[in-house]
Amino acid sequence: MSLHLIQPLDYILIAEDSVVQAKKLQKLLEDYKLNSLVCKNGKEALEQAEKKKPILIISDVVMPVMDGYTLCKNIKSNASLRDTPFMILTSLSDPLDIIKGLQAGADNFLTKPYEEKYLLSRINYLLTNKMIRDTSNVDVNMEIVFQNQKFIINSDKKQILDLLLSVYEAAMVRNSQLQVAQRQLQILNEELKQANSELESFAHAVSHDLKTPLTGIQGIYELFVEEYGNTLDEKAMEYLHWIKVATNNMSDLIKDLLNFSKSSRANLYPEEVHLSQMAEQVIKELRMTNFKANYQIHIQPDIKVYADPSMMRIVLTNLLSNALKYSQKVDNPTIYFGKTSYHGREILYVKDNGAGFSMEKATQLFKPFTRLHSESEFQGTGIGLSTVKRIIDRHNGEIWCESEPGKGAVFYFTLNLDPAHQSDSETTGETPVN
Structure with a gap:
């Protein structure tokens, strides 16, 4: 039997609890002059099949009352229904889906989302080959082991081959789609x-x-x-x-x-960099040119990293100048530069007690020309932090921040430090981050 040999009273039984998915599938079949009937769970579908035998059953897996695998087992254990081709709708997200389909005696898989032409070709194949299966329907009791579990497969060889071929075909289609997407990307x-x-x-x-x-x-x-x-x-x-x-x-x-x-x-030329000394020099230069307030500066001593020194100067200049700038209007402006550790990972930080900002805007901070404060409040170009992020990225590190309006900000960053220059990552020195 193939599509052109289907009789007017023949119908395809759909077991699907999603109204939208069921209507979509039913409409597709109707467009090709195929009658169908929808049941919202496996129990209803089994009762309907026993009343009037369908020429094909298409079933979802996850349904209330009775799932698709249980429905398939019941169909295949019923002498009058066992020759009815059974197609399972699945995402094939787990290899066990295939094992369960084989155990249940399913004839074919249809992966979701499915293409119209592929669905029709599968239906035509199942109906065309129905007579072949009828004449060679010999049960095979096969024991297989998968993921340290034993499974008994009660299906004929043709049925097993059809099911596995449908899985392989679906995988090839997905692989082709993935290759196209990768090329486009x-x-x-x-x-x-x-x-x-x-x-x-x-x-x-x-x-x-x-x-x-x-x-x-x-x-x-x-x-x-x-x-x-x-x-x-x-x-x-x-x-x-x-x-x-x-x-x-x-x-x-x-x-x-x-x-x-x-x-x-610019090319990177990494070497051992004494960040504590560099931070002191940067602070001295910044305070001579722009920042005259009576700051309290705390720089943790002996912080050394393996990095490009010119790039590290840009990082410290931007982070420390921001700390100075955004804390210059508060009483007792205080700046910290130091290191801490988290799960053995060394983390550097610059902390201030200045204006701060809402963390809702934090994702915008590292984009070029982004400013969280108006020009009248604090001057700036909006490029500094995006430059810092690029440099940190090139050192295979990360940068992030914590802040609250009126309570200052902390900028953390990591670098892919050379093992020969990493310390035991314990916090020492002036002040830990709270």
């Missing part, structure tokens, strides 16, 4: 990589080209103030002040863009 990744490279090259070129004329503007400004500053009134000096602020902001932006480009373009 590879193409998209290459396009994204190319776009990022072009963007970084553009940012580097623009920043470098702007740096020279900006240096000239700043030099002319200094000469103008030196020679004519005493002759200018208060209003003119205010204008000059804002020129200086604007050029300084522009200089910071160019520097950050160059660092951002460098963070992914």
Whole structure:
């Protein structure tokens, strides 16, 4: 029997508890002039099959009252129904699904989600080969061991072969789909990589080209103030002040863009880096240029890592300048740089007691040009933390943060330290992170 030999009163029995899935399957069969009847569980399907024998049963596995495997066993143990082809709908997420299908005596698997043409080809195959199975229906009692469990398979050889072939075919279809998806993903990744490279090259070129004329503007400004500053009134000096602020902001932006480009373009030259000494130098430079508040600075001594020193200076400069900047408006601003450990993993941190931020916005922090505070509150380019993340990523590390509005922030980061330079990861020094 094949699709074109189906009689008007013949029908396919569907056992499916999902109304949506049942309607979808029933509509598909109706489009090809195939009658069907839906039962919402295995018990109802068995009763219906005993009333009127279907030409095929398509059953879901997970159903109330009676599941698909139990329904199949009951059908195959019924002398008048055992020759009815039985197709199981499954995701094939577990190899035991195949064993259970063999145990139950199923004739075929149909993986979800299924394609229309594939379903119809399976139905046609089962109905066409029904007579062959009828004439060679010899039971085989086969014992197999899988995952240290014994299973008895009571099915004829043709039935077992059909079932395994349907599993193999489904696996081949999935593998083909996966290969197509992987190729598409590879193409998209290459396009994204190319776009990022072009963007970084553009940012580097623009920043470098702007740096020279900006240096000239700043030099002319200094000469103008030196020679004519005493002759200018208060209003003119205010204008000059804002020129200086604007050029300084522009200089910071160019520097950050160059660092951002460098963070992914420059080669790494790792060596032992004394981070504690570097942090002290960075703090000293920052306080001489920008931050005049009476800070309490706590730097844990003797922190050494295996990393690129120029990249580590960029990391510390960004994290420490942020800590200084966002704590400068609080009473007793306090900054910590140190290390701690968690499950044997060494973790470095920069902590402050400044403005803080909501953790709901934390996922945005490491994206370029992202700011959590307005320019009027705190100045910045929004590039620093994205540069830091790139550098940490290139050192096979991680960076994350903890914060609360008005209660400061802690930025943690790890590096893929060379084993010869790792310590016992115990916290020593000034102050642990609370």
